[in-house]
Amino acid sequence: MPKTLFDRIWESHVVREDPGEPALLYIDLHLIHEVTSPQAFDGLRLAGRRVRRPDLSVATMDHNVPTDDGPVSDPLARAQLDALRANCAEFGIPLYETGSGREGIVHVIGPELGLTQPGLTIVCGDSHTSTHGAFGALAFGIGTTEVEHVLATQCLPRPRPKTMRILFSGELPFGVTPKDVILGTIGRIGVGGAVGHVLEYAGDAIRGFSMEGRMTVCNMSIEGGARAGMVAPDDTTFAYLESRPGSPKGLAWEHALDRWRTLRSDDDAVFDRELEIDVGELEPQVTWGTNPGMVAPIGGTVPDPSDYDDPDERAAIERALDYMGLEPGTPLRDVRIDRVFIGSCTNARVEDLREAAAVVAGRRVSPNVRAMVVPGSATVKRQAEEEGLDRVFEQAGFEWRRAGCSMCLGMNPDILAPGERCASTSNRNFEGRQGRGGRTHLVGPAMAAAAAVAGHFVDVRESVGAHP
Amino acid sequence: MKAFRSLTARAAVLDRPNVDTDQIVPKQFLKRIERTGYGQFLFYDWRQDPDFELNRQGCDGARILLAGPNFGCGSSREHAAWALQDYGFDVVVAPSFGDIFFTNAVQIGLVPVTLPARELKPLMDSALEGGELTVDLEAQTITDPASRVVPFEIDAFVRHSLLNGLDPIARTLRCEAEIAAFEARSPSPVNTTSL
Numbered sequence: 001m002p003k004t005l006f007d008r009i010w011e012s013h014v015v016r017e018d019p020g021e022p023a024l025l026y027i028d029l030h031l032i033h034e035v036t037s038p039q040a041f042d043g044l045r046l047a048g049r050r051v052r053r054p055d056l057s058v059a060t061m062d063h064n065v066p067t068d069d070g071p072v073s074d075p076l077a078r079a080q081l082d083a084l085r086a087n088c089a090e091f092g093i094p095l096y097e098t099g100s101g102r103e104g105i106v107h108v109i110g111p112e113l114g115l116t117q118p119g120l121t122i123v124c125g126d127s128h129t130s131t132h133g134a135f136g137a138l139a140f141g142i143g144t145t146e147v148e149h150v151l152a153t154q155c156l157p158r159p160r161p162k163t164m165r166i167l168f169s170g171e172l173p174f175g176v177t178p179k180d181v182i183l184g185t186i187g188r189i190g191v192g193g194a195v196g197h198v199l200e201y202a203g204d205a206i207r208g209f210s211m212e213g214r215m216t217v218c219n220m221s222i223e224g225g226a227r228a229g230m231v232a233p234d235d236t237t238f239a240y241l242e243s244r245p246g247s248p249k250g251l252a253w254e255h256a257l258d259r260w261r262t263l264r265s266d267d268d269a270v271f272d273r274e275l276e277i278d279v280g281e282l283e284p285q286v287t288w289g290t291n292p293g294m295v296a297p298i299g300g301t302v303p304d305p306s307d308y309d310d311p312d313e314r315a316a317i318e319r320a321l322d323y324m325g326l327e328p329g330t331p332l333r334d335v336r337i338d339r340v341f342i343g344s345c346t347n348a349r350v351e352d353l354r355e356a357a358a359v360v361a362g363r364r365v366s367p368n369v370r371a372m373v374v375p376g377s378a379t380v381k382r383q384a385e386e387e388g389l390d391r392v393f394e395q396a397g398f399e400w401r402r403a404g405c406s407m408c409l410g411m412n413p414d415i416l417a418p419g420e421r422c423a424s425t426s427n428r429n430f431e432g433r434q435g436r437g438g439r440t441h442l443v444g445p446a447m448a449a450a451a452a453v454a455g456h457f458v459d460v461r462e463s464v465g466a467h468p
Numbered sequence: 469m470k471a472f473r474s475l476t477a478r479a480a481v482l483d484r485p486n487v488d489t490d491q492i493v494p495k496q497f498l499k500r501i502e503r504t505g506y507g508q509f510l511f512y513d514w515r516q517d518p519d520f521e522l523n524r525q526g527c528d529g530a531r532i533l534l535a536g537p538n539f540g541c542g543s544s545r546e547h548a549a550w551a552l553q554d555y556g557f558d559v560v561v562a563p564s565f566g567d568i569f570f571t572n573a574v575q576i577g578l579v580p581v582t583l584p585a586r587e588l589k590p591l592m593d594s595a596l597e598g599g600e601l602t603v604d605l606e607a608q609t610i611t612d613p614a615s616r617v618v619p620f621e622i623d624a625f626v627r628h629s630l631l632n633g634l635d636p637i638a639r640t641l642r643c644e645a646e647i648a649a650f651e652a653r654s655p656s657p658v659n660t661t662s663l
Contacts, residue, residue: 015650016643021625024643028656036545038501047637052647058660064499076499083501094660115658127544127568143546143572144503145636153640155647159623161567191486192538195564225541227567245663256657291486291541312536316485409543411495430490430542432513 002266005232006163006198009138009263013121015155022157028120030150031106032059032093034084035411036125040148041087049152051091056154058115059088059095062105063411067374067401077412091151104377104403107131107345111215112379114244118233118260123150128345128427130221133230134214135237136263138198140228161198161227162272165265168203170280175461177355178213179347179425179444181205182220183285185277187295194226197273200265201231205279211240212351219346220427223292232264286332286457287429287442289320294429296332298447298459304328323431324439325419332457335441339422340371340452341434342398342445344408347425348376350383352445356425357392359449359460365397366455372399372414374406398452410435423451470577471633474604475558477531479595482521487535488542489569493551506547507554526598534592535562537585540569549573559603561610561620563588574626577633579605583620591618605631 003011016024030053037059044051051057061084064077072078081097088095096102102109107128110116116132122139123129125147132139142156149156166185186193199221206214214231221229231237238257241247248256283297294317296303305317305328321328326335342348342356353373365371373393375381381403384390390400407414408426410433416422418437425448429440443451450463497509514520521527533552539562540548549572552560560573561581573580581603583591591601591612599613605627610618629636640647 012654016646024640024646026647026650026654026656029658029660035498039503039546042501042503049637049641053656055659055661056656074499080499080501092661094663113663115660115663117657120656120658125544125546127542129544141544141568143544143549143568143575145546145572145575149637149640152637153643153647154651155640155643157636157640159625191541192564192566195538195567222542222568225538225566246658246660248657252657291488293486312483312485319484409490409495411498428488428490428542430488432494433490436494436513 002268002270004163004265004269004271005136005200005230005263006138009119009121010160022159024155025121025158027123027150027154027156028056029115029122030057031110031122031124031129032057033062033106033126034080035063036144037087037147038080038083039144040151041091043148044151051093051151052154054092057093057151059084059093060103060106060109061098063405063409065098065404066413067404067406069402101378104379105345105348105405107219108349108376108380111135111211112244112377114241114246117241117247118237118263123156127222128219130226130229131215131219131345133218133221133228134211136230136233136260138228138230141222162196163200164194164197164273164275165200165202165271167274167276168201168205168279169276170205170278172205172208172279173282176279176282176284177444177446178209178216180282180285181279182217183287183292183295183442184282186220186224186292187285188277189224189275191223191291191293192225194221194224197226199226199229201229206231207234210351211236212349215349216346220292223427233260284444284447284460286447288324288326288332289317290323290429290431292427292429292442294320298332298457300332302326302328302330302332333459334456336421336456337369337423337451338420339416340369340448341407341422341424341426342372342448343374343376343406344426345376346427347445348374348380350380352425353380353384353389356445356449357389359446359463360396360398360453361392363396363453365452368455369452371397371452372401374401375403377403407434409433423448423457469575469633469635472558472577472579472630473606474602475531476600476602478526478529479532479534479601480522480527480530481534481592481595483536483592485536486538486541489540489545489548490542492540492548493545498545498547503550504554506551507556510551510555529556531556532559532561532601532603533557534588534595535560537563539565541566544568546572549576549578553578561588574629575636577630579603579630581620581622583618587618
């Protein structure tokens with residue numbers, strides 16, 4: 001019976017399976033942060049339960065932390081960070097707290113520490129856990145009760161999801177990035193398009209992406225409604241993992257490689273759904289609405305609700321345009337911005353920062369724009385500084401900040417004021433996501449950088465000079 | 469968790485697609501470390517608008533929420549399910565749900581009922597006229613004020629868990645021998661304590 005990559009990982013993690021019941025799945029790695037864990041630890045204490053495998057758990061501080069050099073001034077945020085510190089100490093869970101040198105966004109540090117490995121099952125109380133699927137792991141977000149479940153048992157009961165392969169065919173045009181590929185994909189399937197499914201991304205385009213690019217794509221799987229997204233591991237994956245602190249060493253590395261090379265879908269494997277997307281037809285993407293599926297190519301315009309026959313769809317677009325303060329038919333290039341945010345678990349790895357720095361080098365941020373770069377982790381920050389990227393950004397007028405989730409979700413002091421419009425490399429343009437009344441347009445790092453310089457959206461391919 | 473069999477109550481209607489968990493509970497309320505008291509934050513930003521659906525007359529005391537497709541998409545915050553339950557909802561009916569929200573709801577005994585839009589729309593009309601609906605999980609039916617009975621599908625194990633208010637963690641803990649055997653046979657290659 002031919003198998004998919006998903007089948008292989010799923011079947012090798014089933015602890016117990018009874019007819020008519022969800023499978024009990026073993027979890028290899030549990031990532032923890034301050035926001036979705038305090039009630040889970042309280043639950044353990046109330047029930048008198050222990051953490052079964054602290055050695056398969058790791059915590060960091062990311063959502064709440066301020067990204068300037070100051071202390072945590074918000075008392076609620078401080079209490080939540082203190083709770084994480086106390087809980088990790090009580091239950092023996094390693095914690096990379098602010099200032100440890102290894103802190104950062106949970107989905108950035110897992111891979112960079114070499115903890116995220118092919119074939120693992122990985123969970124975290126955060127929907128963007130799908131990021132780790134880039135390594136050929138089965139990784140998905142869970143809620144707080146399930147965080148408690150994993151802490152107590154290292155297992156989760158799960159009904160078997162369906163599978164869907166997205167084949168990226170064609171050749172990626174100049175200036176089109178992984179962010180554009182995933183935004184274009186979500187634009188096509190919609191934000192509920194993959195509900196109930198685990199995605200496998202395949203095709204030459206994804207093979208050609210770096211691990212950073214694959215993480216960007218898998219990160220936003222949840223924005224298409226998917227349970228998880230994954231890419232079969234290959235030499236790009238292995239090269240990224242070699243010599244990371246948590247990667248296998250010596251003979252164990254050789255054995256791991258042998259095992260990892262078997263992690264792929266058979267040529268004749270059957271998926272519940274298949275979709276092919278010709279990436280050769282994609283342009284750089286900009287969202288115009290209040291969910292990631294409301295997206296258009298940079299050469300496009302803000303849609304006109306009256307072009308839509310379905311009354312529900314029309315009403316949703318009208319609502320979105322009202323919130324976003326946009327007129328139908330406006331060319332996206334004419335949309336002026338107030339803020340630029342380069343960061344988040346989607347686009348704050350060193351490669352993303354290099355991509356943005358290449359666009360802003362020797363130029364200045366528009367005088368009407370406040371722009372910031374927030375590295376995804378302390379390690380990314382150090383590496384970028386070694387490469388001089390911080391100087392490039394600061395000389396252009398960007399703020400260079402400390403690692404954290406920052407403006408992606410506005411749980412810390414980095415937020416938009418009501419009505420402010422932001423070009424953001426994050427993953428969600430929901431109403432109020434970056435601050436109440438704030439207007440978010442999702443783009444890739446180069447597009448965000450080009451918009452910062454121009455003061456409005458521009459086609460980055462023209463901005464940097466296109467070479468076919 | 470709370471067990472659920474059947475409920476007759478007024479229903480509120482929020483007929484919008486893709487209502488994300490950022491709207492259900494905005495992020496500024498996720499800094500609390502408690503599990504209770506989130507009802508006051510439910511749809512916090514939207515409720516500032518006097519015309520918002522839940523501010524309409526007749527929504528007071530509603531314990532059933534009739535919603536649009538892909539309800540609860542986005543962030544994994546269980547606070548969204550907590551807030552709905554704390555506000556007074558016991559049941560959410562929608563054509564589809566975000567996967568993580570659906571799982572979170574089941575964990576706490578907030579009953580998520582999936583019903584195709586063509587069957588849900590007439591129920592929304594009845595609810596807007598002020599009639600009470602009866603959701604019977606045992607019979608897998610929703611009955612409108614005109615005694616029209618609409619059957620719904622629900623996963624048998626989810627239904628069993630909700631009907632009996634099962635504690636999923638206690639259930640897994642009873643599999644200790646199998647978990648230990650699995651760990652002996654297929655140990656995770658990760659060790660977070662030796663980095």
